[in-house]
Structure formats: C-alpha cells, structure tokens
Amino acid sequence: xxxxxxxxxxxxxxxxxxFGALKIELPGHILRLLDGAxxxxxxxxxxxxxxxxxxxxxxxxxxxxxxxxxxxxxGITLHPASDASAAALAAPGMQGSRVSLFVGAVxxxxxxxxxxxxxxxxxxxxxxxxxxxxxxRSLDFDVVSTFxxxxxxxxxxxxSDGFHQSVWPxxxxxxxxxxxxxxxxxxxxxxxxxxxxxxxxxxPAWRQTAGMRF
Numbered sequence: 527x528x529x530x531x532x533x534x535x536x537x538x539x540x541x542x543x544x545f546g547a548l549k550i551e552l553p554g555h556i557l558r559l560l561d562g563a564x565x566x567x568x569x570x571x572x573x574x575x576x577x578x579x580x581x582x583x584x585x586x587x588x589x590x591x592x593x594x595x596x597x598x599x600x601g602i603t604l605h606p607a608s609d610a611s612a613a614a615l616a617a618p619g620m621q622g623s624r625v626s627l628f629v630g631a632v633x634x635x636x637x638x639x640x641x642x643x644x645x646x647x648x649x650x651x652x653x654x655x656x657x658x659x660x661x662x663r664s665l666d667f668d669v670v671s672t673f674x675x676x677x678x679x680x681x682x683x684x685x686s687d688g689f690h691q692s693v694w695p696x697x698x699x700x701x702x703x704x705x706x707x708x709x710x711x712x713x714x715x716x717x718x719x720x721x722x723x724x725x726x727x728x729x730p731a732w733r734q735t736a737g738m739r740f
Contacts, residue, residue, distance in 0.1 A: 529644055530641055530642045530644075532640050532641050532642070533630065533631060533640050533641070533642065533643070533644060536631040536633070536640040537631055542631050543631055543632040543633075543634055544629065544630065544631045544632075545560055545561060545562065545566060545629075545630055545631070545632065546560070546561040546586060546627070546628070546629055547559070547560055547561070547566070547568075547573045547627070547628040547629075547630065547643065548560075548561075548573075548583055548586070548602065548625070548626070548627055548628075549569065549571075549573070549625070549626040549627075549628070550623055550624070550625050550651065551623055551624040551625075551626075552615075552620060552623050553619055553620070553623070555579065555580075556571065557577055557580055558571050558572065558573040558574065558577075559573060559574065559575070559576075559577060559582065559583040559604075560573050560574060560575050560583065561583055561586065562575055563575040563576075566630070566632060566639050567638075567639065568628075568630065568639045568642075568643055569628070569643070576607075577607070578607065579607060579611055580604065580606060580607060580611050580614075580615060581604055581605045581606040581607040581608075581611060582604070582605045583602070583603075583604060583605075584603040584604060584605045584664060585601075585602065585603040586600060586601075586602050586603075586627070587600050587601035587602070588600070598647075598649075598670075598671040599649070599652075599668060599669060599670045599671060600627070600647060600649070600669045601666060601667065601668060601669065602625075602666070602667050602669055603664050603665065603666050603667075604664065604665045604667070605662065605663070605664055605665075606663060606664075606665055609663070612656060612663055612665055615654065615665055616654040616656055616665060620651055620654070621650075621651055621652065621653075621654075622650050622651060623650060623651045624648070624649075624650055625647075625648070625649045625650060625651060625669045626645060626647070626648055627645070627646050627647040627648075628643040628644060628645055628646065629643065629644050629646055630642075630643030630644065631643075647669075647671070648671070649669045649670050649671045650669065650670060651667055651669060652667070652668040652669060652670045653667070653668040654666070654667050655667075686700065687700040687701050687703070
C-alpha cells in the first residue's frame with residue numbers, strides 16, 4: 527500500500543486521528559459510513575457515523591487473501607436502523623453493489639481530511655446474514671473482491687429461449703425451436719448416463735460434450 531506523503535506523515539505523527547470509511551453504492555442510494563461517530567467530507571460526499579435510513583457500521587473484518595479458487599474478501603457488520611431497512615439491505619437486488627473501503631486521517635488543527643485517503647479494498651456485496659437477538663438486530667455481509675468475476679464459468683447457461691433472451695433481449699433465434707428430442711448440455715459435461723444413451727444412439731463422442739456449434 528503506497529500512501530500519499532501527507533497521509534503518511536499524518537499517520538506517522540503522535541496520536542494520529544485516523545478513521546476507516548465504508549462506501550456502498552446501493553441501487554438508488556450511496557451509503558457512506560464511518561467506523562465511529564462524527565462526519566468527514568471526501569470522495570465527493572459526506573461519510574457519517576449513522577445513516578438515518580440504513581443505520582451504523584458495527585464491524586469490519588480483516589481483509590483476507592484469496593487462496594486457490596477464492597477471491598480476496600472481507601466481512602462487514604451493519605446495525606440496520608429498522609426492520610424495514612434490514613429487509614431492504616438483505617434484498618436480492620442489493621447483491622453485487624460496489625463496496626469501497628478507505629483509511630484516512632483528519633488534521634486536528636483544521637478538522638479537514640488529510641489528502642488523500644487510501645482506497646484499500648474494492649469489492650461487491652455478496653451473501654447477507656441477518657441475526658436477531660434480544661437486544662437488537664445485525665446484518666453480516668460477505669464482501670468479495672471484484673476478482674470474483676474471474677470465476678464465472680457459465681454453468682448456469684441453458685440452451686433455451688428464456689435464457690437466451692435474458693442475455694440478448696429481443697433476440698428471437700431460439701423462440702421457435704420446437705421438437706428437440708436430445709438434451710444439449712451447455713457449459714458442463716453431460717452426466718455419465720446421458721453419455722451412455724448418446725453413444726447407444728450413435729452420436730459421436732465429440733458431440734456429446736461440445737455444446738452448441740455453428
């Protein structure tokens with residue numbers, strides 16, 4: 527991590543006033559939260575200790591490196607302001623929202639943010655877990671790095687009009703395909719029993735796993 531000269535000097539001094547800031551770009555709302563009370567202005571907006579709609583930032587886990595087929599990830603915990611905000615944050619439409627994590631410092635003499643807060647992590651909301659206790663509620667989020675996109679393997683693809691138009695709206699190339707007797711496996715190998723049936727029907731082996739060819 528390479529800090530700006532001003533930020534490095536501020537953090538190296540005695541008793542630095544540093545902060546962590548979280549930005550979540552939700553559909554229709556940008557959530558900017560600090561890891562404590564107060565407010566700071568940077569990155570084109572104001573980061574606050576409590577958002578009136580979505581509540582407060584309760585915890586941020588240590589950033590973990592990805593291993594093998596995993597991308598770097600962090601965990602965050604929010605204390606939603608209400609049951610409605612908890613339900614809204616956990617809704618499927620929030621998944622994939624861009625998340626940015628900053629570390630910065632405040633100049634005690636001026637109260638302004640020291641240039642330039644360091645962007646230490648960029649990712650997206652993944653899996654929400656709502657926890658309810660006698661004293662309140664919390665919402666845990668797995669936040670995965672944008673490198674998670676590299677692991678997409680199209681195993682959910684289907685050779686059907688519905689899936690085809692979900693990718694290319696209005697493209698009707700499969701709209702009138704009827705009477706297809708053989709199952710075509712796309713993005714994955716055919717199950718062993720399907721391969722056996724295909725072989726018995728005289729279908730060459732290379733066609734059994736090739737998917738759709740033009």
